Amino acid sequence: MPSRAIHASSAALFVLIFVIMLAVVYLTAMNHDMGWDLSRSKENTLDxxxxxxxxxxxxxxxxxxxxxxxxxxxxxxxxxxxxxxxxxxxxxxxxxxxxxxxxxxxxxxxxxxxxxxxxxxxxxxxxxxxxxxxxxxxxxxxQERKKNIYVTCGHGEPGIDDEEKGGLSSLASALRKDGYRVSGALTIRLDAIPRDADLLIVAGPRERFTPEEIQALREFIHQGGNILIALEPLADGGLTGLLDEAGIVIGDDLVVDPVNHAAGGEATMPVVSAYGSAEAVAGYTGATVFPTSRSLVACDNPPAGVSISRLARTSEQSWAEHDSASIAGHEAFSPGPADQKGPLDIALLALVQTGGNRKARVLAFGDADFLTNAYFNVAGNRNFALNCINAVLDQGYLISLDEGELRDVPFVLTPGRRALLFWVPVVVVPSLLLSFALVPAWKRRRA
Amino acid sequence: MITIDDLTKVYGSRTVVDRVSLTVNHGEVLGLLGPNGAGKSTVMRIIASAVPPTSGRVRVMSCDTVTESIKARRCIGYLPEHTPLYPDMKVESFLSFAARIKGGRKNGVKDRVRNAVIEFGLEEVRNRSIATLSRGYRQRVGLAQAMINDPPVLVLDEPTQGLDPEHAYEIKQLVKDLSGSRTIVLSSHVLSEVSQLCSRVAVLKKGRVISVDSTEELVSRHQNHTRITIRVGERLDQALKMIEAVEGVISASSSNSQVIKAETVRDRDLRPVLAERIVKSGIPLLGIAREEMSLEEVFMKLVAGEDATRA
Amino acid sequence: MRSIYLKELVQYFSSPFFFVLACVFVGVAGVFFYNAVAYANLLATQMSQYQAPGGISVSAVILRPLFMDMSLLVILLVPLISMRLYAEEKAAGTMELLFTYPVSDLKVLLGKYLAGFSVFVLILAFSGFLTALLAVATTPDWGVVLASYTGLILMGGTVLALGVFASSLTGNQTIAAAVTIGGVLVFWALGWFADTVSSGYLGAVLRELSLAGHLSRFFNGLITLKDVVFYLLFAVFFLAVTLRVLDFHRCRG
Structure with missing residues (x-):
C-alpha cells in the first residue's frame, strides 16, 4: 500500500523531527540549568x-x-x-x-x-x-603554583605545628586546605626570607625583632611582599616603626568593651560585627572575637604611596584602656580622659605602592589570640582570618560569608500522638473517602 | 447548501466512496439509500467532517469540510449511525455539554437544553443516566444533541435503525417536524422510510451514486412490476421456459424445485394466461398467486438490477 | 476546551471511581507514612538514649521515603485515571461525535488532559494531610514538602500524557492502563540500565530519559530547570504523538 507506507514514513519523520526539537530544548535547558533550593536547611546548596x-x-x-x-x-x-x-x-x-x-x-x-x-x-x-x-x-x-605562606618563629610566636590551645595548627591546616603551602621561617634575615614567599605571617611575637630583621622585613615589603602582623597588647615585637611606615599606628593600650564581649567572657574579649568595605570583609556578617587586643589607628596622613582600608572595628561602647594598672588586672576598667573612645580599629589593611610598580600589602591586627587554636573556630574567627588572607593573596573566590546551620530537628512522639498518626491516615481518612464513594450508590439503590 | 464534488474515500485498498457528486439544496431533505456497505455512512461522515476525504471536496454552507472544518462543523447537526452516546452521563448534562461545545453564545445554554428537552419529549428522563434509557429515548437524545444549536444542516445516519415500529414512527415524526427550512441528509436502507421523509433520493451502491431522483419518480419507476408466484408439481425447467416466453413477463426465476417467481408488467393480470399455458402442457399446477412488489423489494431489485446490468 | 474539561470531570465523578481511587491511594500512602513515622520514632528514641536531644533529619527519615513510596503509587494511580480518556470514547463510538463537534482535536486533547490532571492533583492533594499531621511531632521542612509535591505533580503529568497516548491507541481501557504502566516502568527503570549497560553517551542519554532519575532532586528540596523542562517536554511529546494518532484514526474512520 504505497499510501499507507507514505503515511507511516511521514509519521515516523514527524516523530523524529519532534524528538530532535525536544532534545535541543532539553539540552539548552541542561546547559543553562539553574536550581531553586526550597529546603529550609539548604541541603542542596553548596558551601x-x-x-x-x-x-x-x-x-x-x-x-x-x-x-x-x-x-x-x-x-x-x-x-x-x-x-x-x-x-x-x-x-x-x-x-x-x-x-x-x-x-x-x-x-x-x-x-x-x-x-x-x-x-x-x-x-x-x-x-x-x-x-x-x-x-x-x-x-x-x-593553582599553577602553590602559594607559599611562611610563619615567623623564634620570637616567642606560637608554632604552626603546635596543637595546644595557644598554637597555630588550626590556622595552618585551614590554610593548607585552601591550597597554600604553609611553613615556618626560622630566622629573619634578608637572605633568609624565602624568595618564593607570598605571605609572611608574624603572629604574636613576645620578643623584639632585631634591627637587622626589621630591615629585612622592610626590604621584603619594598619588594612587594605581603605581610601579616598580629600583635598582642604589651608586646609590639619592635615592629612599631615598620607599621608606621605603612601608615598604621599601634596603640599601647587594651581594648575594653563592657557591652559587646563574648558571652561568658570578659570585657577584654570584644566582639566585632562591624566591618569595612574592603574585598576581604565586604558583606561579611559573622561575629569575630578578639581576646585581649590593642587598638590600631590609621594615619590621617599616610606616607606617600600608602592607602589604608578598615577591616574590623569595635563598637561605640568600647574604649582603649591606657591605665597600666588596669591592664595588669589590678584595677577595674574605667574609661579615663586619655582613653580613646570607640569605635576602634582592630584590623587594618595597608596597600603600599613600592618601586617598580609593585604593591605590597600589610595586614595588621591588634590581636594574635584570635588566630590560635583556642579561638580560631570560635564564632566567625575562622572565616574572618581566612578571608583576610585569601584577599591579600588574590584568592578572592575563596572568601566565604557563611556560617553552618543545623539540619536535624527534634522529633518527639507521645503514645497518644503516635496513635493519632496511625488512625487518622490509615483508617479515618480512607474510610471517609470510601463513604463518599459508597453513599451515592447506596442511595441510588434505595431510590 | 451541501455540495459534494467528485468525492472519493479509500481505506487501504478498498474504495468505499467512488467519485460521488451530489448537491443538496436549501430546505431539501435528501435520502441516501443503499444496502449496507454502499458507502452511505462514509459519505455522511465526510459531510460531517468526522472523516477527511481521500480526494474531492465537500462544502457545507460554502465552507470546505477540510480547510474550514470548524466553521463547517458549526453548521451541522450530526447523528452518527447506532447513536453513540455517553452512557455514564445524565441526559441533561450531556445535552448541556453538547450545547456548550457547539459554542456560539456562552449564555443561553440552559435555555437551549430546556427547549431541546421539551421539543424531543425528554422531560421524564432528563435526570436519568443515558445507560438506563430505552432505544427510543436514546434516539431522541441523539437527535436532540444534533439539533441543540439549531443548525441549518442536519445529517442523520439511519435514524430509525433498530427501533420498534412505534419508536421508528415517533422518530420519523420528529424528523418531519424538523424539515422545512432545514437542509437534511438522512440515510436508510428502508425505501419506505425514505419515501415518506425525503424529497429526493440518491441511491448508492458500492460507493457510487447510481441514481438521483425525486422520491415519486423512483417509486413509480421501479414499482411498475407485479410478481406472480407459481407452484408446479414437476418439470420445473420446462415450466420456467414456458413462462419466460409469455408476453408481458419480464423475468422469471425459481428458488426451489416447485416455486417460480415471475416479474410481470403491472397493467395486466397475467395469471389466467399463465395458468392456461401450464395446464395445457400437462404440468401439474399447484397454485398461482399475484402480489404487488413492496418498496423493499423494489429497492432490492434496484440494487440487484444495477448489479446485473453492470455484469 | 472548557466544555470538554467539564464533561470529563462530570464523567469522572459520575461513578464511585474517583473516591474509591482516592481512598486506595490515601490509605496506602497512609500506611507508608505510618511506617516512616514509626521508624523515625525508633531512631529518635535510640538517639535520645545515647545523646542528649532526640534530633533527626525529618526530611531524610520521613519525607524522602514517604515521597519515594508515593511516587510509586502515582505511577500506578495515573494510568487508572488516564485509561478511560480516549478508550472509553472509542468503545462507545462517541469519538465520532467529538470529531464532528466544532472544536479542534487539540482542544479536545487538552480538555481531556487537564481534566485527568485535575483529578490526579486532587487525589494527590488528599495526601497533603499526611505531612500536615507531622506537625504534631516535629517541624517538617515545608520547602522540601513543597518541592516534593512539585516533583510528583510534574511526574504525574508526564505519566498522564503517556497514559492519554496509550488510551488513544485502543478501545480497551484495561489494555490502555496496562500499556501505560508498562511504558512508565520502562522509562522508570532506564536509569538502572544506564548504570549497568553502558557508561558512554548511551548511558548518559538513558539516564537523562529516566523518569525516576529526575525525581530525586525534587525530594531533596531542590527544583532545577532541567528536571522541570524534562517532565514538561516528556508530556508535550506524548501529547503531540497522541494528536498524531487521533489524526490517523480520523482518516481511517
Whole structure:
C-alpha cells in the first residue's frame, strides 16, 4: 500500500523531527540549568566556599567516580549534579570498576568510591567524593603554583605545628586546605626570607625583632611582599616603626568593651560585627572575637604611596584602656580622659605602592589570640582570618560569608500522638473517602 | 447548501466512496439509500467532517469540510449511525455539554437544553443516566444533541435503525417536524422510510451514486412490476421456459424445485394466461398467486438490477 | 476546551471511581507514612538514649521515603485515571461525535488532559494531610514538602500524557492502563540500565530519559530547570504523538 507506507514514513519523520526539537530544548535547558533550593536547611546548596571555587572555574573538570551502584554512588551523583548546576565546566562519569576493570586498572583503582578529578592536564585522586575533597582537589588543580605562606618563629610566636590551645595548627591546616603551602621561617634575615614567599605571617611575637630583621622585613615589603602582623597588647615585637611606615599606628593600650564581649567572657574579649568595605570583609556578617587586643589607628596622613582600608572595628561602647594598672588586672576598667573612645580599629589593611610598580600589602591586627587554636573556630574567627588572607593573596573566590546551620530537628512522639498518626491516615481518612464513594450508590439503590 | 464534488474515500485498498457528486439544496431533505456497505455512512461522515476525504471536496454552507472544518462543523447537526452516546452521563448534562461545545453564545445554554428537552419529549428522563434509557429515548437524545444549536444542516445516519415500529414512527415524526427550512441528509436502507421523509433520493451502491431522483419518480419507476408466484408439481425447467416466453413477463426465476417467481408488467393480470399455458402442457399446477412488489423489494431489485446490468 | 474539561470531570465523578481511587491511594500512602513515622520514632528514641536531644533529619527519615513510596503509587494511580480518556470514547463510538463537534482535536486533547490532571492533583492533594499531621511531632521542612509535591505533580503529568497516548491507541481501557504502566516502568527503570549497560553517551542519554532519575532532586528540596523542562517536554511529546494518532484514526474512520 504505497499510501499507507507514505503515511507511516511521514509519521515516523514527524516523530523524529519532534524528538530532535525536544532534545535541543532539553539540552539548552541542561546547559543553562539553574536550581531553586526550597529546603529550609539548604541541603542542596553548596558551601559558599565550594560555590566560589566553582564559579571561578576557568577550565573543564572531568570527574570519574569508581563505585558500585548503591547509596554512596547515588549520593555522589547528587553531589556532582549540584556541582555541574553551579558550573557548566564540570563533567562526570560514574563507572562500575568491576564491569570496566580495564579503566579501573588504568586509574589504579583498588577500592570502591575512589574518584579521579582531572583538569588542565592534571589529576587528583580522592578516596571518596565529598564536597570538601572535591573543592580541595579543584584548588590543587587550579593553582599553577602553590602559594607559599611562611610563619615567623623564634620570637616567642606560637608554632604552626603546635596543637595546644595557644598554637597555630588550626590556622595552618585551614590554610593548607585552601591550597597554600604553609611553613615556618626560622630566622629573619634578608637572605633568609624565602624568595618564593607570598605571605609572611608574624603572629604574636613576645620578643623584639632585631634591627637587622626589621630591615629585612622592610626590604621584603619594598619588594612587594605581603605581610601579616598580629600583635598582642604589651608586646609590639619592635615592629612599631615598620607599621608606621605603612601608615598604621599601634596603640599601647587594651581594648575594653563592657557591652559587646563574648558571652561568658570578659570585657577584654570584644566582639566585632562591624566591618569595612574592603574585598576581604565586604558583606561579611559573622561575629569575630578578639581576646585581649590593642587598638590600631590609621594615619590621617599616610606616607606617600600608602592607602589604608578598615577591616574590623569595635563598637561605640568600647574604649582603649591606657591605665597600666588596669591592664595588669589590678584595677577595674574605667574609661579615663586619655582613653580613646570607640569605635576602634582592630584590623587594618595597608596597600603600599613600592618601586617598580609593585604593591605590597600589610595586614595588621591588634590581636594574635584570635588566630590560635583556642579561638580560631570560635564564632566567625575562622572565616574572618581566612578571608583576610585569601584577599591579600588574590584568592578572592575563596572568601566565604557563611556560617553552618543545623539540619536535624527534634522529633518527639507521645503514645497518644503516635496513635493519632496511625488512625487518622490509615483508617479515618480512607474510610471517609470510601463513604463518599459508597453513599451515592447506596442511595441510588434505595431510590 | 451541501455540495459534494467528485468525492472519493479509500481505506487501504478498498474504495468505499467512488467519485460521488451530489448537491443538496436549501430546505431539501435528501435520502441516501443503499444496502449496507454502499458507502452511505462514509459519505455522511465526510459531510460531517468526522472523516477527511481521500480526494474531492465537500462544502457545507460554502465552507470546505477540510480547510474550514470548524466553521463547517458549526453548521451541522450530526447523528452518527447506532447513536453513540455517553452512557455514564445524565441526559441533561450531556445535552448541556453538547450545547456548550457547539459554542456560539456562552449564555443561553440552559435555555437551549430546556427547549431541546421539551421539543424531543425528554422531560421524564432528563435526570436519568443515558445507560438506563430505552432505544427510543436514546434516539431522541441523539437527535436532540444534533439539533441543540439549531443548525441549518442536519445529517442523520439511519435514524430509525433498530427501533420498534412505534419508536421508528415517533422518530420519523420528529424528523418531519424538523424539515422545512432545514437542509437534511438522512440515510436508510428502508425505501419506505425514505419515501415518506425525503424529497429526493440518491441511491448508492458500492460507493457510487447510481441514481438521483425525486422520491415519486423512483417509486413509480421501479414499482411498475407485479410478481406472480407459481407452484408446479414437476418439470420445473420446462415450466420456467414456458413462462419466460409469455408476453408481458419480464423475468422469471425459481428458488426451489416447485416455486417460480415471475416479474410481470403491472397493467395486466397475467395469471389466467399463465395458468392456461401450464395446464395445457400437462404440468401439474399447484397454485398461482399475484402480489404487488413492496418498496423493499423494489429497492432490492434496484440494487440487484444495477448489479446485473453492470455484469 | 472548557466544555470538554467539564464533561470529563462530570464523567469522572459520575461513578464511585474517583473516591474509591482516592481512598486506595490515601490509605496506602497512609500506611507508608505510618511506617516512616514509626521508624523515625525508633531512631529518635535510640538517639535520645545515647545523646542528649532526640534530633533527626525529618526530611531524610520521613519525607524522602514517604515521597519515594508515593511516587510509586502515582505511577500506578495515573494510568487508572488516564485509561478511560480516549478508550472509553472509542468503545462507545462517541469519538465520532467529538470529531464532528466544532472544536479542534487539540482542544479536545487538552480538555481531556487537564481534566485527568485535575483529578490526579486532587487525589494527590488528599495526601497533603499526611505531612500536615507531622506537625504534631516535629517541624517538617515545608520547602522540601513543597518541592516534593512539585516533583510528583510534574511526574504525574508526564505519566498522564503517556497514559492519554496509550488510551488513544485502543478501545480497551484495561489494555490502555496496562500499556501505560508498562511504558512508565520502562522509562522508570532506564536509569538502572544506564548504570549497568553502558557508561558512554548511551548511558548518559538513558539516564537523562529516566523518569525516576529526575525525581530525586525534587525530594531533596531542590527544583532545577532541567528536571522541570524534562517532565514538561516528556508530556508535550506524548501529547503531540497522541494528536498524531487521533489524526490517523480520523482518516481511517
Amino acid at each position: 559558599p566556599r565550594t560555590r566560589n571555587i566553582l564559579s571561578a572555574l576557568d577550565f573543564d573538570v572531568r570527574v570519574t567516580v569508581f563505585d558500585k551502584p548503591g547509596r554512596d554512588r547515588d549520593k555522589a551523583r547528587e553531589l556532582l549534579d549540584l556541582f555541574s548546576l553551579e558550573s557548566p565546566g564540570v563533567h562526570y562519569e560514574l563507572i562500575h570498576p568491576d564491569i570496566r576493570p580495564g579503566t579501573a586498572r588504568r586509574f589504579g583503582i583498588d577500592r570502591y568510591g575512589r574518584t579521579v578529578i582531572a583538569g588542565k592536564g592534571r589529576q587528583v585522586m580522592v578516596d571518596s567524593l565529598t564536597e570538601e575533597s572535591f573543592a580541595n582537589a579543584l584548588l590543587t588543580i587550579k
